[in-house]
Each structure stands twice: as C-alpha cells, then as structure tokens.
Amino acid sequence: MRLRRHFDHGDSTGIDLAPMLDFVLNLLIFFIITAVFVKELGLPVARHGGGASGPATGKEAGSISVVVKQGGEVLVDNRLVDVRAVRANVERLHAQKPDWGVMVTAEHDAETGLLVQVIDQVRQGGVENVSFGTSSE
C-alpha cells in the first residue's frame, strides 16, 4: 500500500512490478506442479552380517533371535511359533532382557511379505532396535 502511494505521487517513476509478478507466478505454477506430498511409509531396520558371514543360528551377543524360514515357519529363540505369536514372544523376551535388540534372520528364499510382518510384530512388541540379515543356506 505504501509502495502504491509512492507510485501515485511519483507518477510512474517507481519500479514496474508486473514482469516480476509474471515471473513469480510462473515459478509458483512450476513448484505447484512438481510438488509431491506423498511420503513413503517404511520400516527402519539395520542390517547385520553379509550373505555369507551372516550368523545363521542367531545368538549373537545380546540379541533375541527370530528366524524366518522359506516355508513360512517363524522361529523365535529357536522355538517354532505362529506369526501372530511373535509379538507376545518378543514382549516376553524383551521383558527379560530389556537391553537386547532383535535380530531377524531370513532364509534366502523367504517371502518379503512374511519378513515385514515379522518385523512389524517385533516392533509392536516394543523393540525398536531391529536388525535384518539372511542366512547363507
């Protein structure tokens, strides 16, 4: 408003704002079009061991071992459990050893869907420190 008043009295000696406005509008349209508001959902997991050196038997120092077999079986602490029971088992073990993380070891041909379900269950069980590796078999 002040700028405008200045223009009126100075009789068109001020800076012409129209080209700038055009430019800014073009920029605005560009950013509106390219803006992507979709954020990916993800589960953050650490990675332990390489393919060959991965501890297939679990039991690294200080971690709860969860093994996902290629046939769909899930072993928590070397006991066969249902996928939906992983949470309860992890909660129990986590209560016993609160400072331990969970190591999820998947067989090479195990399906990712099951793996993610297991990791999800572990995280629901209250353990944030999840690492993931594959067994060499």
Place this chain on the structure above:
Amino acid sequence: MRSHRHAAHGEEETGIDLAPMLDFVLNLLIFFIITTSFVREAGVTVARPEADTAFHAESGNILIAIRPNGEVWMDRRQVDLREVRPLIERLHIERPEDTVVVIADKAAKSGLLAQVMDEVKLGGIKEVAIGAGSTGGQ
C-alpha cells in the same frame, strides 16, 4: 501496468491494488519451494507388504522397487543389481541428505532384498528403510 496508469491518471485509487496479491503469491511460492522434494520414483507398482508400525520415512526420497520375479527398478527403469551401487553413489553425491526406501513385493525373496540393501549401504547411504503400506488400523 495498465491498471496502474489508470489509477495514477484517472480517478484516484480505483484500480486493483496488486501489492497484497503479490505478497500472497510470494508466500505461496516460498511454501512450495520449501516443501518440494524431488522424489526419485521407482517406476513400477508393487504389492507392498502391510505393517502397523510403518511410519513416514524422513526425506526418504530414493525409491527402489523389487518385483516378485526379481527385477529391480530404480529411477523409472529396470536396473541390474550391480548397477544399484554406482547409481546410489552418484545420487548420494548430488544430495547427501537423501535416504532410501526399498519397496519389495510381498512375494519377493528376502535374499534379494538383503542384497539390494547391502548395495545401497555400500553406495554410501546408511539410512535404509523397508517400504510398507499401512493397514489403516493405527
């Protein structure tokens, strides 16, 4: 410009004042510049596994998709597993704050997922998440 002239010479203050609009447009512009993130899309759709505890990865904007048949897609094209590392290295140099989300199909093999994650880490990006859809429950 025309409306301005009109206001200056003709009746006083009858033209539309552009200054508030310009302020508003500039604010919008700044908002979009700040919020824009150039996501590197994978280029294929996969049946992503569902997880209740999945959350929005912070600036997770390099997407790598793994299809059930073992194809790896990145940056809208199919890549070989061995190409992932140099591609990640290049992207990491361009924008060091980027993180990676590996979206594996439900039926994809865990072994391949692990290999892709390893390649990404070797490429220099330590923040890797496994992509998941929300079940909508929580």
